[in-house]
Amino acid sequence: MSAPLEFTLLHPANLTEAVKQMQAHPNARLLAGGTDLVPNLRRGIGAPDTVIALGGIDTLNSITETASHVEIGAGVTLAGLLASNLPTRFPALQAAAEIASPSIRQAATIGGNLCxxxxxxxxxxxxxxxxxxxxxxxxxGDTCHVAPKGKRCHATFSGDLAPALLVLGAEIRVENAQGGRWQPLAQLYNEDGLDHLTLAKGDLLVAVRFPTSETRRSGYLKSRVRRAGDFPLAGVAVALTRTGDKITDLRVAATGTNSAPLLFDDFADVIGQPLSDAALTQINKRIGQAIKPMRTTNQPGLYRRQMVAALSKRLISTLYEQGAN
Ligand SMILES: Cc1cc2nc3c(=O)[nH]c(=O)nc-3n(C[C@H](O)[C@H](O)[C@H](O)COP(=O)(O)OP(=O)(O)OC[C@H]3O[C@@H](n4cnc5c(N)ncnc54)[C@H](O)[C@@H]3O)c2cc1C
Ligand code: SF4
Incomplete structure (x- = not known):
């Protein structure tokens, strides 16, 4: 790694101050836990003249629950999420336990993971x-070494929490100088490795929420080189409702394959049917048409494609076999 760069570090005390600072410094980078940003800066990936540290904004650090939604502040750490009762109640959120290592999870935040x-x-x-x-x-540079004939970057989104939150039906809260909005989490992402977030300059992700009434059985499985501290080669989250012996609702989301995490919730062919080998083949056919793992890791794209199929098959079968909801 190269030596740290020089930049002005700002410490807003609240959201209003942060949004003002982002407006005054449109090219500033946001710093949450810093576990992704700092290694990148030290590799010479980006050289901002201003960095805005979000750690002093207490309102980003809470988990709240109402009759309609569970809301998690963008500044909640992965360790904080795991210490709450949410991963037990919404098992897909166990994905947080599969991220990096225990010490990194003390600093790493939900907002940083989604971004x-x-x-x-x-x-x-x-x-x-x-x-x-x-x-x-x-x-x-001007050439993609993964697909030299193409004109786009295929760098891969490798966050583990996004697929888990996608299958839970999550929305995100974005604030900027003009106000705030809730939007589906899926709309945070573009299928473009160069520009994979739809956040505009001045936009701050402040929270993520999903329905408290979420009753689907859910889970997350991940393939990686080393069990501790490794990004996913492929990760799959599933949320499933079984009524009697029939699947009555199914959502699958994948990470580690494309420049955006992908949500699949259009399985009309298998809804209302019992789980069968034919249904699993149909589900994997649908997912296989959309995922495009390129040679962005040392493992071939084909291997990651096969892992998505294997993980989704295993997870859907496990959740189905847990019985009716
Ligand atoms: C050894 C190692 C292993 C890792 N393994 C994994 C892994 O297995 N799975 C995984 O998912 N990640 C992994 N990571 C990456 C990282 O630790 C996590 O993704 C972490 O959750 C990032 O959160 P952070 O708060 O540290 O983000 P930061 O590094 O602070 O920020 C990350 C990016 O998000 C932006 N950002 C942060 N907060 C906001 C916000 N509120 N609004 C808008 N933009 C924001 C920042 O500007 C930056 O571009 C690993 C990192 C390391 C060093
Ligand atoms: S896919 Fe990899 S090699 Fe190609 S442009 Fe993106 S980062 Fe560079």
Whole structure:
């Protein structure tokens, strides 16, 4: 890693101050736990002149629950989420326990995880390594080394929490100088490794929420090289309702395959049917048409494609076999 860069570090005490500072410094980077941003900056990935640290904004740090929604502040750490009763009640959120290592989870936040930069073996490297390889389209270069004939970056979204929250029907709260809005979490993402977030300059992710009444059985499974501290080669979250012997609702979401996490909730062919090998094949056919794992990791895309199929099959079967909801 190269030496840390010089920048002005701002410490807003509340949301209003943060939004004002973001308006005054449109190119500033936001710093939450810093477990993604800081290693990237130290690799020469980005050189902001201003960094806005969100750690002093207490209102981002709470988990609240009403009759309609469970709301998690963007500043809640992964350790904080795991210490709450939410992963027991909404098991897909156990995904947080599969992220990085216990010490990183003490600092890493929900907001930072949802806004994680896309990753690629040609990008998450030191400045000298990238320079020796003529840089690439995502930063400082003009060719994608993964798909040299194309004009886009295929860097992969590798956050583990997004698929879990997607199958729970999550929405995010975005604030800026003009006010705030709730929007479906899926709309946070673009299928573009260069520009995978739809947040505009001045937008701050402040919270994520999902319905308190969520009753689907849910879970998350992940494939990775090392069990501790590794990004997903592929990750799959599932939420399923079984009524009698029939699947009456099914959502699947995948991470680690595309530049955005993908949500699949259009399984008309299997809804109202018992789970069968034919239904699992149909489900995986639908997912397989959309996922596009490219050679952005040291493991081939085909392997990651096969892992998505295996993980979704295993998880759907396990949740179904738990019986009717
Ligand atoms: C060794 C190691 C292993 C890791 N393994 C995993 C893993 O297995 N799975 C995984 O998902 N991640 C992994 N990570 C990445 C990272 O630790 C987590 O994704 C973490 O949750 C990021 O949160 P953070 O608060 O540290 O984000 P930061 O690093 O502070 O920020 C990440 C990005 O989000 C932006 N951002 C932060 N907060 C906001 C906000 N409120 N609004 C708008 N933008 C915001 C920042 O500007 C930055 O671009 C790993 C990291 C390391 C170092
Ligand atoms: S996918 Fe291509 S452009 Fe994107 S980071 Fe990798 S090599 Fe660079």
């Amino acid at each position: 994680l930069d896309t990753r690629c073996r040609f990008y998450n490297q030191s400045q000298w390594w990238r320079k020796a390889n003529q840089f690439c389209l995502k930063l400082d």
